[in-house]
Amino acid sequence: xxxCLDETIIADYLSGQLSFIRRYQLKRHLASCKKCLDELLxxxxxxxAQENENFKHTKMPSHSVNHIVYLINQQLNPKYVxxxxxxxxxxxxxxxxxxxxxxxxxxxxxxxxAMQPIPVLRGFSKIMRTEMSEQHIDIQKKIDALKVNIxxxxxxxxxxxxxxxxxxxxxxAQNVRLTCIRKNDGLDSxxxxxxxxxxxxxxxxxxxxxxxxxxxxxxxxxxxxxxxIYEQENIxx
Amino acid sequence: MKPKKDLQxxxxxxxxxxxHNCIHENDCEAFVLKYIDFVYYIVLKFRPxxxxxxxxxxxxxxxxxxxxxxxxxxxxxxxxxGLSLRSWINMIAxxxxxxxxxxxxxxxxxxxxxxxxxxxxxxxxxxxxxxxxHLMARIETLIETLPKRYRLFFDLFYYQNMELAEIADFLKxxxxxxxxxxxxxxxxxxxxxxxxx
Numbered sequence: 001x002x003x004c005l006d007e008t009i010i011a012d013y014l015s016g017q018l019s020f021i022r023r024y025q026l027k028r029h030l031a032s033c034k035k036c037l038d039e040l041l042x043x044x045x046x047x048x049a050q051e052n053e054n055f056k057h058t059k060m061p062s063h064s065v066n067h068i069v070y071l072i073n074q075q076l077n078p079k080y081v082x083x084x085x086x087x088x089x090x091x092x093x094x095x096x097x098x099x100x101x102x103x104x105x106x107x108x109x110x111x112x113x114a115m116q117p118i119p120v121l122r123g124f125s126k127i128m129r130t131e132m133s134e135q136h137i138d139i140q141k142k143i144d145a146l147k148v149n150i151x152x153x154x155x156x157x158x159x160x161x162x163x164x165x166x167x168x169x170x171x172x173a174q175n176v177r178l179t180c181i182r183k184n185d186g187l188d189s190x191x192x193x194x195x196x197x198x199x200x201x202x203x204x205x206x207x208x209x210x211x212x213x214x215x216x217x218x219x220x221x222x223x224x225x226x227x228x229i230y231e232q233e234n235i236x237x
Numbered sequence: 238m239k240p241k242k243d244l245q246x247x248x249x250x251x252x253x254x255x256x257h258n259c260i261h262e263n264d265c266e267a268f269v270l271k272y273i274d275f276v277y278y279i280v281l282k283f284r285p286x287x288x289x290x291x292x293x294x295x296x297x298x299x300x301x302x303x304x305x306x307x308x309x310x311x312x313x314x315x316x317x318x319g320l321s322l323r324s325w326i327n328m329i330a331x332x333x334x335x336x337x338x339x340x341x342x343x344x345x346x347x348x349x350x351x352x353x354x355x356x357x358x359x360x361x362x363x364x365x366x367x368x369x370x371h372l373m374a375r376i377e378t379l380i381e382t383l384p385k386r387y388r389l390f391f392d393l394f395y396y397q398n399m400e401l402a403e404i405a406d407f408l409k410x411x412x413x414x415x416x417x418x419x420x421x422x423x424x425x426x427x428x429x430x431x432x433x434x
Binding site: 072 | 265266269270273274275277278279281282293296297300301304305306307310313315318319320323324325327328329331332335339344345347385386388389392393397406407408409
C-alpha cells in the first residue's frame with residue numbers, strides 16, 4: 001500500500017516550512033482524501049506527544065531488543081562476495097568441464113595434448129577465458145525457470161565488465177531484456193541474444209532488472225567496490 | 238560572542254556519531270540501540286489498534302523501513318529542514334504502523350484519540366432546522382457539498398472533535414483565521430440548510 005504524500009512534503013508541513021502554494025495544494029488534497037487527513041492528523045498528534053510526553057520512561061524488554069537487533073543485522077548485512085571467490089568458482093567450472101570429458105571415457109591427457117592452448121569453454125566469452133585470477137566473480141541466480149549467470153571482471157582501476165547469460169531449459173532465454181541501472185547515473189537496457197555485456201561500469205550501486213515479454217521477472221541490487229560485490233538481500237515488501 | 242563553531246552547529250543541526258556511522262560506515266547497531274526505545278514508545282501509542290504480540294514485529298519492521306535500500310529513508314533526512322532526527326524517525330515509524338494496520342484492514346487509532354463527533358455543531362444549527370432527530374445526518378450530507386476548505390474545517394472540527402486552537406496549529410494558520418473560517422463555513426452550511434427546508 002502506498003501513501004499519496006511523500007515524506008519530505010509531510011516533514012516540511014510539520015515543521016512549517018512548506019511554501020504557501022504547496023500548503024494550499026496540500027489542504028485541498030486533505031479535504032478530499034480521508035486517508036491522508038487521518039494520516040496527517042495522527043502524525044501531528046504524534047509530534048505533539050513527542051514534544052509533551054516523557055518517552056524516556058518507556059523501555060523495551062531487553063530480550064526483545066536483543067532479538068530485534070539480531071534480526072536487523074541478519075537482514076541488513078548484505079552477502080559478501082569477495083573478488084577472490086571467483087577463483088574457486090572458475091575452478092569448479094573447469095573441473096566440471098574435465099569431468100564431463102571424463103564421462104566420454106576419454107583420458108584427459110589424451111584429449112588435451114601438451115602445449116595446446118586452454119580449451120574454449122562453451123558459453124564463455126573472451127573475458128572469462130583469460131587466465132584465472134582473483135579478478136573474476138561468478139554469481140548464479142534462479143528466477144522461476146530462468147537461470148541467470150552474471151560474470152564480473154575488473155577491467156581497469158575501479159571499473160568492472162559485467163557479462164550476463166540468461167538461460168531457460170539450458171538454452172538462451174527468449175525475449176529477455178536486461179536493464180542495468182546505476183544508482184548515481186543512468187540506465188542501460190539491452191535485449192538478450194546470447195549474452196549481454198556492460199563494459200566499463202564504475203564502482204557503484206547497481207540494480208539489474210530481468211524482464212521477459214515486457215514483464216519484470218526479477219531484480220538484483222548490488223554494490224561493486226574494491227573489496228568485491230555486496231549483494232543486497234531482498235527486503236522489499 | 239559565541240564561537241563560530243557553535244553557530245554553525247545551530248544552523249546545520251547536530252547529528253550524532255551513531256547516525257553518521259550508520260549512514261557512512263554501515264554500522265547501524267548503535268543507532269538501532271539508541272532509538273529502539275523511542276520506536277517502541279511510538280508503537281505502544283497505537284495500542285488500541287495494535288495487538289500486544291504485534292508490537293515487537295512492528296518495531297522490527299520500522300527499523301527495516303528506515304535502513305533498507307542502503308538506508309534510503311535515513312539518507313533523505315535533511316537537518317536544514319528544521320525537523321529533528323527524532324521527529325523524522327517518528328514520522329517514518331508512524332507511517333509504517335499506519336501502513337501495516339491498513340494492510341490488515343484496521344483503522345489506526347492513537348491511545349489519546351476520540352472518535353465521537355462534536356455535538357456543539359448540532360446545537361448551533363438547531364434553530365435553522367426543525368427535524369432535530371435527522372439534523373446530524375442532514376448536516377453530514379451537506380458538509381460533503383461544501384467548498385473544499387470548509388469541508389476540511391468541518392472534518393477537523395466536527396468529525397475529529399478538535400478545538401479551534403488545535404485546528405489553527407494543525408493547519409498552520411492563525412487563530413483569527415480559524416475563527417473567520419468557522420464563521421464562514423457555518424454561514425455557508427446554514428444557507429444550505431435553510432434552502433433545503
